Amino acid sequence: MTPPPASIRDRKPRRARRASPSVLSPLVLAAVIAAAPGSSRAEAPADVDFTKLSLEELMDVEVTSVSKRRQRVADAAAAIFVITQEDIRRSGATSVPELLRMAPGVEVARIDANKWAVSIRGFNGRFSGKLLVLIDGRSVYSPLFSGVFWDAQDVMLEDVERIEVIRGPGATVWGANAVNGVINIITKSARDTQGVLLSGGAGTQERGFGTARIGGRISDKLHYRGYVKSFAVGDSPVASGDRGADATQQVRTGFRIDADPTARDFFTLSGDLYRQDYGSTAVTQPLTTPPFSTTFDDHGTASGGNVLGRWTRRFSETSSASLQGYYDRFEKSEQGLGATVDIADVDFQHELEPFARNRVVWGLGYRYTRTSVDDSAFVRFNPNHRIDNVFSAFVQDEIELMKDELRFTIGSKFEHNDTTGLEIQPSARVLWSPTPTQSVWAAVSRAVRVPSAGEEGAELTVDVIPPAPPFVPFPTEVAFFGNPDSRAEELLAFEVGYRAQPIEKLSFDVTAFYNEYDKTRATATEAPFFAPTPVPRIVVPIRSVPTENTETWGVEAAADWEVLPWWRLKAAYTFLNFDVPAPAPEHGMSPKHQASLRSMMDLGDGWEFDLWPRYVDNLPGASIDSYVDLDVRLGWRPTDALEFSLVGQNLLDSRRKEGLSEMLPVAATQAERAVYGKITLRF
Amino acid sequence: MRKSSRNWIRSLLRRWPTLGAVAFLSALLLALPATAAHAQSAKDRELLLKAAFIYNFAKFVEWSPAAFATADAPLTICVQGGEQFAAISRAMSGKTVGNRPVSVVNRPRSPTPAACHIAFIGPDEDESSYVALLKAPHTLTVGDRNRFARTGGMVGLVIVDNKIRFEVNLRMARAAGLHIQAALLRLATEVIE
Numbered sequence: 029m030t031p032p033p034a035s036i037r038d039r040k041p042r043r044a045r046r047a048s049p050s051v052l053s054p055l056v057l058a059a060v061i062a063a064a065p066g067s068s069r070a071e072a073p074a075d076v077d078f079t080k081l082s083l084e085e086l087m088d089v090e091v092t093s094v095s096k097r098r099q100r101v102a103d104a105a106a107a108i109f110v111i112t113q114e115d116i117r118r119s120g121a122t123s124v125p126e127l128l129r130m131a132p133g134v135e136v137a138r139i140d141a142n143k144w145a146v147s148i149r150g151f152n153g154r155f156s157g158k159l160l161v162l163i164d165g166r167s168v169y170s171p172l173f174s175g176v177f178w179d180a181q182d183v184m185l186e187d188v189e190r191i192e193v194i195r196g197p198g199a200t201v202w203g204a205n206a207v208n209g210v211i212n213i214i215t216k217s218a219r220d221t222q223g224v225l226l227s228g229g230a231g232t233q234e235r236g237f238g239t240a241r242i243g244g245r246i247s248d249k250l251h252y253r254g255y256v257k258s259f260a261v262g263d264s265p266v267a268s269g270d271r272g273a274d275a276t277q278q279v280r281t282g283f284r285i286d287a288d289p290t291a292r293d294f295f296t297l298s299g300d301l302y303r304q305d306y307g308s309t310a311v312t313q314p315l316t317t318p319p320f321s322t323t324f325d326d327h328g329t330a331s332g333g334n335v336l337g338r339w340t341r342r343f344s345e346t347s348s349a350s351l352q353g354y355y356d357r358f359e360k361s362e363q364g365l366g367a368t369v370d371i372a373d374v375d376f377q378h379e380l381e382p383f384a385r386n387r388v389v390w391g392l393g394y395r396y397t398r399t400s401v402d403d404s405a406f407v408r409f410n411p412n413h414r415i416d417n418v419f420s421a422f423v424q425d426e427i428e429l430m431k432d433e434l435r436f437t438i439g440s441k442f443e444h445n446d447t448t449g450l451e452i453q454p455s456a457r458v459l460w461s462p463t464p465t466q467s468v469w470a471a472v473s474r475a476v477r478v479p480s481a482g483e484e485g486a487e488l489t490v491d492v493i494p495p496a497p498p499f500v501p502f503p504t505e506v507a508f509f510g511n512p513d514s515r516a517e518e519l520l521a522f523e524v525g526y527r528a529q530p531i532e533k534l535s536f537d538v539t540a541f542y543n544e545y546d547k548t549r550a551t552a553t554e555a556p557f558f559a560p561t562p563v564p565r566i567v568v569p570i571r572s573v574p575t576e577n578t579e580t581w582g583v584e585a586a587a588d589w590e591v592l593p594w595w596r597l598k599a600a601y602t603f604l605n606f607d608v609p610a611p612a613p614e615h616g617m618s619p620k621h622q623a624s625l626r627s628m629m630d631l632g633d634g635w636e637f638d639l640w641p642r643y644v645d646n647l648p649g650a651s652i653d654s655y656v657d658l659d660v661r662l663g664w665r666p667t668d669a670l671e672f673s674l675v676g677q678n679l680l681d682s683r684r685k686e687g688l689s690e691m692l693p694v695a696a697t698q699a700e701r702a703v704y705g706k707i708t709l710r711f
Numbered sequence: 712m713r714k715s716s717r718n719w720i721r722s723l724l725r726r727w728p729t730l731g732a733v734a735f736l737s738a739l740l741l742a743l744p745a746t747a748a749h750a751q752s753a754k755d756r757e758l759l760l761k762a763a764f765i766y767n768f769a770k771f772v773e774w775s776p777a778a779f780a781t782a783d784a785p786l787t788i789c790v791q792g793g794e795q796f797a798a799i800s801r802a803m804s805g806k807t808v809g810n811r812p813v814s815v816v817n818r819p820r821s822p823t824p825a826a827c828h829i830a831f832i833g834p835d836e837d838e839s840s841y842v843a844l845l846k847a848p849h850t851l852t853v854g855d856r857n858r859f860a861r862t863g864g865m866v867g868l869v870i871v872d873n874k875i876r877f878e879v880n881l882r883m884a885r886a887a888g889l890h891i892q893a894a895l896l897r898l899a900t901e902v903i904e
Contacts (some may be wrong), residue, residue, distance in 0.1 A: 078763030079802060083771075083898055086764055090758050090873045113873060189872055327766070432861075459860040464858050529857060532834045 076217075090668075104394055105437055105459035105469040107525055107539040108134065109586055109600070111191040113216075118628050118638045120661040120675035121233060122185070122259070122704075124213065128155040129642060130624050131582035132600040133195040133209070133651045135540075137617065137687030140274035140697040141233075141261045142179040142306040145617065146414045148195050149208030149543065150210070150580045150606040152617040153690045156472055158477055158517075159309070160206035163213045164298065165375075166336050166354045171320040171416065172367055174480030177360065180304055182280055184239055184255050186225055186708070195584065196541060197455065197475035197521050207475045207519050217296075218286040224711055231704020233677070235260040235275075242558045251469050254283040263307070264697035265683050272309035272697035273325035279303055292342045292422035294596075299335040306330070306581045310695035311363050317562040321492065326694070328362035332472060346381040360496035364404030372396045385428035389439075393420040399481050406489035414481060418445045435459045446483065465529040473521050477550050479514035481571050483549060486510045490570065502558075508551065511572045518546040535594055536587035543581065545573035580606045594630040599623070617688070619645035619654070634664035649689040656680060657699075671708040678702060743816055760875060761868055762802035765831060765853055767806045768866060771895035774828060775888050778849035785814035789827035789844075791836055792817075799831060829853060830862065848888050860903055865889070870901070876900045 041673040077085060109131045122607040125144040128134045134314045135152040137145040147156035155175035161168045162165040168181050190213040209424045221243040229237035237259035245251045260277040282300035289295075315322060336354035343349070358372040377391035397416040401409040424439025442453035455473035463466075488506070493504040522542045529535040552573045559567045582604040624642040631637055646652060657680050663673040676686075683698040769786060783811050786808050790796045800815045807813060818830065830844045832854035844850055845863040852865045857865030860878040865887070867878045878901040884891050 076801075079806060080765045081763065083764070083767045083895070086750065086760065086767065088899065089760055089875070091760060091870055352726060464862055473761060532857060709741050 033375065037655075058600050083422070087151045102386070103459070103461075103467075105435065105457035105471060107195040107523060107537075107584060109133075109193045110193075111193065112627075113189060113625075115228045115598075116185050116191075118636065118661060119626070119640060120638070120659050120673070120677060122237065123178075124183065124185075124191070126182065127185075127191065128193065128211070128236075128624060130598070130600060130640070131193040131465065131584075132602045132624075134193060134602075135618050135622070137603075137644075138699050139687040140272060140309065141691050142274055142276040143149075143308075143687075143689060143694070144178040146176065146178060147241045147618070148193075149541065149582060150208070150618045151603055152186075154687075155482075155690065157205070157480065158207040158519075160210065161211045161213070164215055164336065165352055166334060167371075167373070169358075170358070171371075171399060171481055172360075172369060172401075173482040174205065174477065177330065177358075179276065179306055180302065180332065182257070182259075182278060182302070182359070183213055183215065184241065184257050184280075184282075186227060186239065187221050187241065187253070187255070188214050189214050189220070192691040194478075195539065196471065196523050197453070197473040197519060205477050206515065207477045215284070218284050219245075220255045221253045221284075222251065227706060227708040228703050229673075229706030231661045231675075231702060233262055233264070233702035234704040235262045237706075249289050250285070250287045252283065252285045254281070256281045263309075263635065264700050266309060266695055266697050267685070272695065272696050273307040274309055276304065276306040278305075278660055292369075294340045295338070297335070299333065301333040302552060304330040307693040308362065309697055312695075313363070314489050314505070315405075316489075316505055316565050318494075320494045326363050326549040326651060328360070330358070330360045330362075332356065343380075347379060349376070349378040351376050363407070365407045366402035366404075371396040385431075386428040387428075388424070389426075390423040391421065393421075394418070401481075407566065408483065408487040410485040410487060412637070414485075416446050418443060420444070420564065433461050444585050445478050447478055447514070448476075451478070451516055467527045468525070470524045471521070473519075473523075475519045475521065477519075478514040478516050479549070479572075480510075482510060484510045484512050484514050484618045485695075492565075500566070503563070504556075504568060504570045505559075506570065507572045508572070515547050517548050517573055517574070520544045520546075520665060528680055532588035534587070536585065538583065538585045540583045542565060543579065543582070545578040546576070548578050549573075550575040578607075580604065582606075583611060594632070596628045598626045598628075600625075617647050617650055617690075619647055632667040634667075636661070636665070638663070647688075647701055652685050652688070655686075656682055657684075669709060669711050671710075673708075675702070675706070676701075676703045719830065755794070758798035759802050760796060761855065762799040764868060764875060764877065765799065765829060765856075766803065766806060766808070766813070768853060769813070769829060771888045772848055772851055772884075773890040773892070776853065778828060778888075779811070780833065783810055785811075786811045786824055786828050787815060788815045788829045788831065789818040790815060790831045790833075791819075791840065792833060795831065795833045832856065832859070845883070846886070850887060853888055860901070871900070878903065 044399035048251040077087070101379050101395050111223065113126055113128065115130065119127060119130065119256040125136050125138070125146050128146060129136045133148050135147050135271050137152060139145055139154055143154055145152045145154050145156060148155070151158050158178065161176045161182070165228060166174055170177055174269050180314055193213070194210045194212065197404055214417040221241065222245065223243055225239070227239040239257040241253060241255035241256065243251070243253035258277070258279045260400045261275060263271045263273060263275045266272045268418045276367060278301060282298065282301040284296065284298040287295040306328050308328060310323050311326045312321060312323045314320065334354060335354040338352040339347060340350040358369045360367050373393070375391060375393040379387065379389045381387055395418045400413050403409060403412065420441060422439065422441040424437060426435060426437045428435050437457040440452060443451045443453070445451070455471065455475070457469065457471040459467060459469040463676070479598060485672070487510065488508040489505055490508055491506040494612070495508070523539060525537060525539040527537040549572050551570045554569045554571055555566045556566050559565055569570045575669060582602065584602050586600045587598070591597055600623070604620060606617055606618045622642070622644050627639040629637045638661040641656065643656045644652040644654060660676045660679060661673055663671060678699050678701050681701065683700045685696065686699045688696050739835065765788065788803065790799050796815070796817045803815050805812045816867045818827070827844065827847065827850045829851045830841065830853070831843070832841045832852060834856050845852055853866045853868065855868040860880040862885065865880050865884045868880065869876050878898055879891060879896060880903040881891065882904055
């Protein structure tokens with residue numbers, strides 16, 4: 029018997045004759061060569077006379093060549109990777125998760141056009157929970173599912189000064205839930221963002237995006253900026269090749285005001301408002317009545333706003349203090365589940381040198397969190413309203429045992445929360461710099477993650493098995509129950525690192541770590557019971573329980589090499605040995621190897637050519653294959669005020685699977701080959 | 712699940728990366744020899760900017776009268792090497808500090824430290840070629856090597872978040888008989904005593 033004919037979709041359509049690649053290619057070639065540097069200009073452009081500027085004005089001029097920069101992190105006793113504004117501009121990335129792919133130790137998996145799984149050193153998932161993310165000191169970690177809703181978090185990338193990726197427990201200064209790392213997004217001061225910036229573009233995946241920012245000054249001591257940013261991202265394919273429903277759009281606006289009325293005081297006030305509409309593909313909702321399951325595309329919204337104020341006062345060369353307060357409101361609605369989170373936070377921090385060679389930092393903080401959840405048909409929270417109060421204090425002493433050579437840091441954070449009581453997170457670090465171009469550091473730290481509202485009180489219908497009469501006359505509901513007696517997850521981390529700059533143009537650093545986790549959240553199935561209401565059914569409960577010791581270890585390396593004055597290479601490599609026994613929900617979503625290489629070339633006359641190949645190993649627990657992919661950017665800055673860029677992303681595969689959703693059942697969509705163009709004006 | 716109706720864009724773009732990659736790489740290969748000369752214009756701009764800093768340093772540093780042969784003897788800036796020398800020469804041509812003309816001199820490999828009022832030391836140089844200058848009297852040493860101001864230099868230029876900053880080692884400057892005005896020290900990111 030002949031096999032059934034393949035579906036029409038499977039066959040590649042015969043293409044009608046049109047301008048074939050062999051004709052098109054030389055035309056494109058000719059166009060690019062004609063515009064290419066060096067071919068049409070006879071002499072170099074006239075020199076700019078910088079000697080006419082004052083010293084203060086000179087210190088404001090931006091340098092954008094790829095030549096080597098001095099790293100401020102060379103003196104840190106921790107695994108830090110800094111993503112600079114140049115890295116951001118030349119990566120072609122349009123969102124923070126995409127940028128994080130260039131950092132060692134960070135796992136980034138795209139679930140769909142608006143959902144990401146980002147974590148450091150394992151446990152990756154949409155709600156990975158062991159990573160603290162701060163934007164200008166404001167935490168964007170959601171207490172709802174203990175994770176970061178990357179879809180709602182967005183910043184105006186052109187105004188980001190740098191992103192610090194700190195791997196390892198950041199507990200001592202930043203607080204609980206910074207178990208595996210901290211991502212610190214720092215935006216430029218208002219003084220550094222004067223003038224107008226307009227940027228906009230469109231592409232195949234990026235339907236359209238635009239940003240407008242105006243910065244000005246009221247006096248020499250009062251600077252401000254305001255921005256509006258909006259983007260729309262189109263849907264992506266699903267496994268069958270059809271289009272998913274994950275299109276997204278977001279509008280965001282914000283402001284920042286900086287004042288330094290005296291030489292010792294600095295004030296800043298900032299705020300943002302945003303709204304996002306996004307889709308989720310093929311949400312599968314189990315029902316306890318026939319047909320026992322329904323699948324639909326969901327439309328979700330996220331909106332919110334925040335306001336942050338900080339006052340910093342310098343008492344002397346060695347002593348300063350700062351007081352910060354912020355309020356953040358977040359509303360989300362997805363798959364019938366509605367949630368509102370209000371956070372009010374106050375932090376005080378004081379730095380001083382009480383004795384010679386001892387730099388002490390200490391602080392106090394209080395955070396009030398109010399969570400309100402409207403149940404959906406298959407996710408219920410108990411209780412629906414909760415209030416959490418967290419009081420924290422920290423102290424850290426940095427002792428210079430040998431001037432410029434040996435430094436020992438010891439500190440601890442003390443936190444009291446309503447769920448698990450008092451948590452103590454100590455850390456000890458040592459940094460040894462035997463020569464000016466090498467340093468070795470080692471650290472031991474303890475960190476905890478406090479269980480989220482979801483882990484404590486969420487009830488989630490995972491699946492419904494239809495009745496099978498006469499043996500099983502009722503449907504069977506498999507449901508996840510949160511555990512109100514949840515304990516904090518604990519981590520004991522050992523880290524060691526080496527940094528060197530053997531020649532002026534080459535620097536690299538290597539870090540190795542060994543993490544011992546205790547009471548990591550996992551799920552265990554308990555004895556089924558019969559529930560008569562609202563629908564008679566058998567319930568198989570799955571509960572969140574702590575597991576015993578789990579160990580992970582790994583190595584991360586990064587290198588920075590100015591090959592030629594106009595060509596720079598930056599590489600990162602990550603190895604992670606992650607053997608977490610199933611059935612931990614995050615099992616298998618972390619790759620064993622990752623590598624990233626960025627090549628940045630200044631071709632002259634303002635042309636820039638950047639390549640970013642990268643490799644991510646397979647995710648065994650999620651049946652996702654390993655992949656090699658490539659982003660390319662061609663940029664042209666004919667003047668300081670104008671910049672064009674053409675970016676191709678994910679160029680090597682027409683489409684591929686990258687991540688899976690967890691907990692809230694959504695179909696993941698595939699990462700697709702995409703191109704976009706962008707114009708930026710600065711004046 | 713919705714199907715998209717933008718098939719024509721999609722099919723063009725299916726081919727675009729291949730021909731795009733070919734186009735870019737070919738253009739790059741062909742343009743590369745021609746751009747080698749222009750390839751440094753961004754780096755060149757950085758050198759011109761640093762030259763402007765040196766010019767400003769000269770305005771805020773006081774040399775003792777013994778450092779100059781006559782009242783209108785030139786202020787000599789010694790720079791080693793090709794592109795640094797070219798950039799700093801271009802930036803300083805025709806400039807004066809006080810009443811003195813600025814003269815930029817190409818420093819030989821084994822320098823005689825005498826008569827350099829300012830010595831600029833670039834990142835590529837061997838330590839042996841400039842170590843004598845660090846202690847030479849009346850010579851202000853400016854450099855952009857890593858940690859220059861902490862390893863014997865007087866003014867170290869660093870790039871922090873894409874902007875040029877500088878550190879001053881006051882102790883080395885005083886040892887060479889130079890007086891650095893407070894206005895300059897106020898703008899330094901670090902003053903080492």
